[in-house]
Amino acid sequence: MASSRDRQRKLARAKLDRQLARRAAAAKRRRQIQAGVGAAVVLVLIAAGSAWALGAFDSKPGQKAAEDVCVWTPQDAGANTNLKDVGRPATTGLPTAGTRPMTVTTNQGAPITAELDLASAPCAAASIAHLAGRSFYDNTTCHEITSEGALRCGDPSGTGIGGPTYSFYNENVPTPAPSPSASGAPKPAPAYPKGTVAMIGNPPGTNGSQFLLFFKDFDPAEPKYPVIGTVTGGLDVLEKIGAQPTVDNGSGAKVKPKTDVVIQSLTVGEVQNAPATSAPAASPSPSAG
Structure with missing residues (x-):
């Protein structure tokens, strides 16, 4: 066992x-x-x-x-009824070299033409092209002749606080001129020579659609307007507009041109003086945005 x-x-x-x-x-x-x-x-x-x-x-x-070239900050049309919604420009694929021609046709004579500087102010150029393609500027009034020697345009409401339902930051504000030298050096060029095209925001730095066309030199101690281009034609028309008297704009400020300056159309053309790969089409046809 x-x-x-x-x-x-x-x-x-x-x-x-x-x-x-x-x-x-x-x-x-x-x-x-x-x-x-x-x-x-x-x-x-x-x-x-x-x-x-x-x-x-x-x-x-x-x-x-693709990286964002521009940032568009939404604005509340409910809080500001002077804003007009026509959509926003693209943020990518925007040209950053060369120029784009802008033509402002008014009721004051020959068109005023300008070149928008894409290298220094690509977002301003993109914004104006976007708005122009949606007829934003057509049949609007340039509501102010400023004390600084510029015609102020681009606000469909004519109030100075109107524009699109977005804003963008300053891009190309001139640096203050150096103090005059005792050695007799030539005086530097003004920050805003006659023929300068610049943006203007309210408050400064919140640019939308409004722009300035300078009909005389302006050289402030502290520049605040971003330069976006240069007038290339019709400067005599601009000077004629700037020479006319001003009247009360309805809010107590004597800044409105006595004879209405109406933008009949504003167009922006294709990119020039830049590689073809960076050039988008001209301003799109009007649409609902």
Whole structure:
């Protein structure tokens, strides 16, 4: 009987050893699989990170995603009923080199033409082109002849606080001129020479649609208007407008031209003097925005 029990114990022991061995082997296989999966995940993450850094997930193979050129800050038309909603310009793909021609046709004679500087003021040019393409400026009145020697235009409400339902920051404000030198050095050019085109915001720095056309030199101690371009034609018409008397604008300020200066149309053309790849189409046709 003893020998029979010994044999049974040996058989049971052997069976248990086999079970333990199988369990150990299975556990080892699981560890190997987990280790392999973990390594594969790490490799995938490394590869994905490298691909992302190299631009593999960008919209166009081999190129980085387009970056915002301009930021348009929404304005509340409910709080300011003088604002007009015609949508907002694009933020990417805007030209930042060359010029764009702007033509302002008024009821005062030949058109006033200008070049918008895309390198120094790409957002102002984009905004004016966007608004022009939606007839924002058409049949509006230039409501002020400023004491600084400029014609102020671009507010459909004629109040000085109107514009689109967005704003953008200053881009190209001139630096103050240095103090005159005792050595007799020539006087520097004014911050705003005659023929300058500049934006004007209310308050300053919140530009929208309003702009200034300077018909004489203006050289303040602290410039505040961002320069966006230069008049190229019709300066004599602008000077004639600037020479006319002013009357009360209805709020007690004697700044309104005695004879209404009406912008019959304002258009912005295609990019010039820049690589063709940076030139978008001319102002889009009018739409609802």
